[in-house]
Structure formats: structure tokens, C-alpha cells
Amino acid sequence: MEDVARVAGVSHQTVSRVLNNHPNVSSKTRERVEQAITELGYRRNTAARSLVTRRSQTIGVLGSEMAQYGPSHTLLGVQQAARDAGYFVSVAALREVTPETIKDAIAHFMDQGVDGIVVTVPHPGTFDVLRGITAHVPLVAVGSVGDEQLSGATVDQRHGAHLAVQHLLDLGHTQIGHLSGPVDWIDAAARIEGWQDALTQAGFEPATLIEGDWSAECGYREGLRIAADRSVTALFVANDQMALGVLRAFHEAGVHVPNDISVVGFDDQPESAYFIPPLTTVAQDFEELGQRCIGLLLDRLENGDTVSAATVTPRLVVRSTTAPASS
Amino acid sequence: MEDVARVAGVSHQTVSRVLNNHPNVSSKTRERVEQAITELGYRRNTAARSLVTRRSQTIGVLGSEMAQYGPSHTLLGVQQAARDAGYFVSVAALREVTPETIKDAIAHFMDQGVDGIVVTVPHPGTFDVLRGITAHVPLVAVGSVGDEQLSGATVDQRHGAHLAVQHLLDLGHTQIGHLSGPVDWIDAAARIEGWQDALTQAGFEPATLIEGDWSAECGYREGLRIAADRSVTALFVANDQMALGVLRAFHEAGVHVPNDISVVGFDDQPESAYFIPPLTTVAQDFEELGQRCIGLLLDRLENGDTVSAATVTPRLVVRSTTAPASS
């Protein structure tokens, strides 16, 4: 920086002012400094800068199951939005989710001096842990609706589940089962509630609820059982991967989809259009979710806004696994 | 730090020594300092530390298509290995791959003062761009075999392709087509070569080569064409997603897998076991790949090793999409 100042014939402070876009620099000087910067290929030292500003221009992203479809796309959205805003993104993936591992990871980020943290750990206990932590930086929790202490960005999963069930109801189904995700996942719980609500509102009993684990393997296993007992005419499956397993099980058991049983998934992964048959499902935009997280964070960081929330709305994609109920 | 020193009754330098595990500190003093640290909840300031050491304890990961199965799992492996070694991981995802965007991202990392960079941009041009850059930190390129200037970690894709084709040859197939990935992907090129090699070695002509784009949609499209012309009895597909599309196309066209045509995929995603029928494919361990990258980087960082390479070996997983050729 001293070198730049010398070349431009000014003081180091003026260089700093140019770098930080301070108003009171004459355009002539600014130009000279900028030229010196490019000439010398100068890059400002981040460490020195954050030592004095106490800002690191870094956002930490804490997540579990980061390689899954949802989380990895959320990360992508977060990353892009953050980089567009001039922030670095530091990632910590949890191998195992416990209050301790979460606290550890947050501490890891605090050590690093991040300016804000996005948490995508989709278990309800997470929020309590986060509320118990006094991080001195803004926090956004994915999946949380947001409250006094914690900002939240979320897909309206309940609405998504409504959409799915309503579609089946519209087709004349009344016996609509649900193969859910693990109940200790926020998303799974919200989808269960949406399913129950829609059914209850329509005057039907939400009877058949099976708890799954998101995997195709589990979808297959439970699919075989459902195929054997045939107590439902339609099945709302909490994600596309389990739906894949279900379709395979039904295929093997000679249950025809959609004529014998209708199936609706959730997520709309790109592959779902190529299942046999192509899957009717609920699409959610994870990248937008990630972007909204950063939006929330930047609002708090730059405008000093307090807590807030953002919601992304899912939509139904009808393909070939749903058909009118045979009367 | 001054506070800790005061509480422990030593100088700030002694505190620093304890923090850095310097040998010449008496165990009594060390204990006293450590107690003061926990008592005060002291955390060392990363910015100040890296200002003087010129080390940031951060590793940059530069990638494209980061939400895909391979890259996201590689990132996971990188992240875990890095965190175990006490490093932070900063991520930059490229929206678009050009020499400029790569250079930008590297510059972004240099600004941040990363200690090392892992690049997973699976296009051959990448390596030339990287060689042209004078980053003053160790670089590991995923997919590169490594050379004088550039360390590399890679899955032996050629071997994987061999495995797939040999399996089909063993079943008596001789007309073995290949639906490849985009030829400007390193992985796609390596798999094509493996396919060609294996066939040539066995004395057959590698005739039917179709270039795809990794997507299920493309697998479906090309699958329909192959079903119509029936010039092959077996198809080696460069990834599982395209294989999904192919299976769907064959199903629709009334081509029975594996009796009419055998299909082998590549990747072994967890879902592949639940395709209809379950997919024979080549498994590769992306997390291990990521871990090896960090291993390479740390070797260079800590032991001053020069360039080197690591290879992960894929293996064949036989399921139900392959059967002996009907004579």
C-alpha cells in the first residue's frame, strides 16, 4: 500500500480512501491512485483490514447432510449471492448433529471472525441450541419461520403438502396415505402437518402415516408393504428419492401406477421427470432459498434491520403418477 | 491476550507460546495459562495471527457444477478432512467456466490469503489456465494426474470404464455402445478412452459413440433412438442419471433390459439400486477423493513436499441391468 502511495505521489491514507470509496477524494487523485494500483497489481491485505475493522467479509454456512439435493442447492444459492455481495463463504459440514457439534461449529466460525452465519440443520432442536448461543453476529436459520432472536428463511412446506394432497383430492381420492421423512426433521414434520390439514379440511381422516428416512431403500421397503395391504388409493411421499423406491416396489408387486395407486413426490429433482412413470411432485427452489438467506443477512449487516423472515413458495408439477381414483 | 497474561501472571509472549505448543514452556506455567484461557473464555484473533504469519488456516475450494452428485460429495470429503486438520474451507462456485472466471476466483482466494486451493473444474482447459497462474500457494486439481507444476487427485475413470466394458464382454457382448458425457469434460474423455481401449484390446471395433450431456433428459432422448435402431446389444452409459433416462426410454419402447439390451452406468448414486431394473454401475468414492486432495495439500504445506498425485480406484457393482448376450 505504501508502494502504491509512492507511485501515485500521495499518502497511504489516500490510497485507503480510494479503496474504500470515501467521498472526499478529488477525481484526479483517485484516478492516479487507481492507475498505480493496476500498475503494481496491488491487492489489499484482508487480514490487516479485518484486524482493524473487525469485519472479515466472510459468511459461515453451517449444515448437515450437505451432499443431499436440498442442502447442496441451498449452499449454491448462498454462495452465489454472497459472492455477488463481495463476501467469502466458509463452510462447515456436520458429520453428526448434536448440540455440541453445532456449538463447536459456531465457535469455529467465531474464531474465524465471520460476519454472519447461515445454518441449515433441519432438526427442530437446532433452533433452541442457536437461541442458547450468544453469537455476536447475525444468524439466519433455514427452515425456521423466524422469531425475536433468530431470522429464518424457509420453503412453505406445509403449503407444498397441501398442494399435493389437494391434487389427489381433486382426482377423487379419499384414502391418501403419507410416507414421511424422519419426524425429527422440520421439513418432514411440516409436510406431515400439511397432509393432515388438507385431509381434515376436506373431511377425511388422515389414517395411514408411515415414517421413512428419505432414502430410496426405505421407499422400496415400505412400498412393498403398501402394495401388499392396499389400504390406500393414493400415496403422498415426502421426497422424490423415496418415491423412486416406492415406484420400483409397486412395479415389482404388479401394482400399476397411477391406475391402481397414485403417487406424489416432493422436491422435483431433475431426474424425477424420468422415473417410470414420470413423477408428479412438488417443486421447491432451493437456490432461491439460499439467496434469500443472504438477503436477510445482508439486511441485518448493512441496514441494521432486526430479525426477519423470508418464505419461498413451492409449486405442484403434475406428471404421470397421478390419475383419477377408480370408483 | 494481554488479559490472559495478566491473570496467569506471565507475559503475552508466554501465552502465545502455550497457544502454539512451543516446546520450551514449563508444564506449571502452561497449566496456569490454560486455566486463565478457559476462565476468560479467550479465543485467539485469527486476523491478527494471519497478519503476521501470512497463513490464514483456510483452504479455498473452487468448483463448477457444485450441486451435482460428484462435486458435492467431493466437497464434503474436502471439508471434513480440512476441518479435522484445523483448516477452514472457503468455497467459490463458478456459474460459468471460462479462463476469466477461473482467474477471478483464484484472485478472490488470494485476496483472502488462503493457504492452499483445491480446484474441481472438470474441463481440460482448466489445467492450462491453472498452470498459467502464479498462485503462491499449493494447488491441487481434481481430475488431473499431476505433473511438474500441478498436483492432482483423480478417480481412475479409465479403469472404471474398463471394468464396465469387460463385464459386458465377459457376458458375451460384442456390440457395446457408449453414451458419453460432454467430450469437453475430463471425466467423459477418460471414460470414452477406457471404453475404446477395452473394446480394441478384445479385438472389437468401438463403433457406436453418442455424446450426451449427463442429464436424464438426454439419456431418455438418446435411449429412444437406440431403441429404434437396435445396433447394439449393450450400452455403457457415462453416468447413472443418463442411465435412468435410457431405462425409461427402453421401457417405453418395449425394449427389455437386460434381455434385449444390457446397460451399465457410472457413479453408483444411492438411488441407482432402485431404478427399474436396479442398475449395474461403477462405484467411485468421491468423499475419499476429497480427503486425498487435502492430504496432498497438507503434505505440501507442512512437509514441503513438491507436487504429487493420488488415485482412487473405482469398482464394479453388478445389479440387474446386465445379462448374457442372447446368441
Added chain:
DNA sequence: GATGCAATTGTTAGCGCTCACAACTTTGAT
């Protein structure tokens, strides 16, 4: 031409840490 005010630029200190070196303390051999 003197005066005041704003716009622009320079000077100094210090963020929290590690490095190099100086100073002190112990140990063990003479």
C-alpha cells in the same frame, strides 16, 4: 487583501498477534 469555511490530504496511533532477540533461571559437570 484578509477572513472563514469547506474540501482535500497527511500524520499518528493502534488493532492482536508472532518473531527475533535479550535476560534470567536452572542444571550438572568440574
Added chain:
DNA sequence: ATCAAAGTTGTGAGCGCTAACAATTGCATC
């Protein structure tokens, strides 16, 4: 008891930057 060598601790400087303040300049006003 004496001395050197090793082990242990303290002191001062400075990494590259920005904030606060001081100093200078330009320019309109009386």
C-alpha cells in the same frame, strides 16, 4: 564454589491496514 549449556521467560518491533485528528489547500465573501 564455579562455570557453561540448556531451559525458560520477557521485551520490543512490526505485520498492513483504518480511524481520528491535524494540516493544508482552494474558493467565495466581506
